[in-house]
Amino acid sequence: SALGAATFADLLGESGALEGESEDGLVSRREGRSVLRYPLPGTVHRAGERRPLPRGAGTGFVYLTRWTGGSLGECARARLTAPRSSSLAARAWNLLCHLREHGVGTAEPLAMGEDRSPLFATRSFLATRELDGMLSLPEYLEQNGDAPSRRRLAQALGLFVSRSEEHTSELQSH
Numbered sequence: 600s601a602l603g604a605a606t607f608a609d610l611l612g613e614s615g616a617l618e619g620e621s622e623d624g625l626v627s628r629r630e631g632r633s634v635l636r637y638p639l640p641g642t643v644h645r646a647g648e649r650r651p652l653p654r655g656a657g658t659g660f661v662y663l664t665r666w667t668g669g670s671l672g673e674c675a676r677a678r679l680t681a682p683r684s685s686s687l688a689a690r691a692w693n694l695l696c697h698l699r700e701h702g703v704g705t706a707e708p709l710a711m712g713e714d715r716s717p718l719f720a721t722r723s724f725l726a727t728r729e730l731d732g733m734l735s736l737p738e739y740l741e742q743n744g745d746a747p748s749r750r751r752l753a754q755a756l757g758l759f760v761s762r763s764e765e766h767t768s769e770l771q772s773h
Contacts, residue, residue, distance in 0.1 A: 600654050600655075601655035602639065602663075602710060603617040603620070603637065603639060603661075604617050607712060610665075610710070610724045611665060611714070611723075611724055612724075617635075617637055617663070619638040619639070619640065619642070620635065620637045621637070624637045626662070630668070631669050632664065632669075633664070634663070634664050635662070635664075635665070636660055636729065637661060637663065638658075638659070638660055639654075639657065639658050639659055639660070639661055640654045641654070641658045642658040643658075656709060659728055661728060661729065662706065662727050663724060663725070664688070664691065664725045665722075665723075666686065666687040666722065667722055668721050669687050673687065674719050678718070682694065682697060685719060685720055686716075686719065686721070687723055688712070688720075688724055689711060691711075692725055695708045702762075705727075706727035707727060707728040708725065708726075708727050709726040710725075712724050
């Protein structure tokens with residue numbers, strides 16, 4: 600209920616809408632995966648709208664990614680490579696936690712769930728808290744097109760990639 604769901608099925612997208620969910624909240628959809636952005640209960644987001652009280656997860660916006668399948672390759676990679684995971688949502692959760700453990704800033708993972716399956720869950724979800732004040736790469740480039748800003752961006756991306764490669768090598772050695 601802290602995430603605006605009445606049932607587990609709501610989070611999987613199989614029943615009613617989440618509290619605060621609207622059609623304009625769909626961020627992306629492709630085969631087997633959809634991403635929804637919606638406000639947590641109690642979040643002020645539309646003037647004059649009556650809001651419920653917050654319910655334990657605080658306020659702000661959530662990105663809810665729902666998986667309803669995946670290619671054989673994606674599923675096998677998630678199940679058989681480190682970190683071994685029981686669903687695509689579990690793999691995303693495990694990767695976020697691993698990155699955070701090694702000092703890489705990520706969205707805060709809030710909840711993960713999957714249908715029960717002995718081998719691999721094909722239906723799953725991951726809820727993450729929206730990062731405040733963050734810009735997508737295209738937004739950043741649009742607002743910071745000057746040479747010094749682009750140099751800082753290139754340096755930050757280079758540091759991130761080198762750090763990610765170190766941690767990927769470390770994961771593969773385990």
